[in-house]
Amino acid sequence: MRMRMRKTVGVTSFLMTGLLAVGFLCHRLHIEYRREQAIMCMAENLYHEGRGEKVGHQYLLGMLTLARVADPDPQWPKTICGVVGQDRQFSWTLDYRLATKRGEQEKWEKAKFIARDLVLHAWVRFLLPRGWACARFYKRTDGKGVSKKSQKFFDARLFPVGQFGSHSAFQERRGCKYPLPTT
Numbered sequence: 001m002r003m004r005m006r007k008t009v010g011v012t013s014f015l016m017t018g019l020l021a022v023g024f025l026c027h028r029l030h031i032e033y034r035r036e037q038a039i040m041c042m043a044e045n046l047y048h049e050g051r052g053e054k055v056g057h058q059y060l061l062g063m064l065t066l067a068r069v070a071d072p073d074p075q076w077p078k079t080i081c082g083v084v085g086q087d088r089q090f091s092w093t094l095d096y097r098l099a100t101k102r103g104e105q106e107k108w109e110k111a112k113f114i115a116r117d118l119v120l121h122a123w124v125r126f127l128l129p130r131g132w133a134c135a136r137f138y139k140r141t142d143g144k145g146v147s148k149k150s151q152k153f154f155d156a157r158l159f160p161v162g163q164f165g166s167h168s169a170f171q172e173r174r175g176c177k178y179p180l181p182t183t
Helices: 002-050 055-070 080-085 105-121 148-157
Strands: 137-140 158-164 167-172
Touching (some): 002 055, 002 105, 055 105, 055 137, 055 167, 137 148, 148 158
């Protein structure tokens, strides 16, 4: 009887350990899946918003996107895909254009590299420039891709904090509750 109990306890322990290992593995795979999803959303945004920009300027575009995710203000979604897909925030999403037909493969690969680098290392290796602690918006300096309604919003509620490449960064005139780290 005792021998049978020991075997039952041993088998039960083995099965429980196996179940814990499978659960842990599933959790890790889910985390990795979510990270890859975030990287792809960021890459899509960098590709459409800044594929003609210098690498450093693309990093700034990405950091401004991440600034919205990091800001605890309820107006911003808490995921990269949520920020990128937020209604009327990025003109390319209005056309529902994903970068599936990439005629510029090299620029797509660069966008993916920068996106991965930002997702893995933002706020450690990369910070917003000094004076941009409350910057959450950007637009092209030539006004391309900005609707009249958006232009009115920029004029009424935002002011510029800096320019990079063909874009300008903006913050709300009222400031922000949650300034982010800068250089």
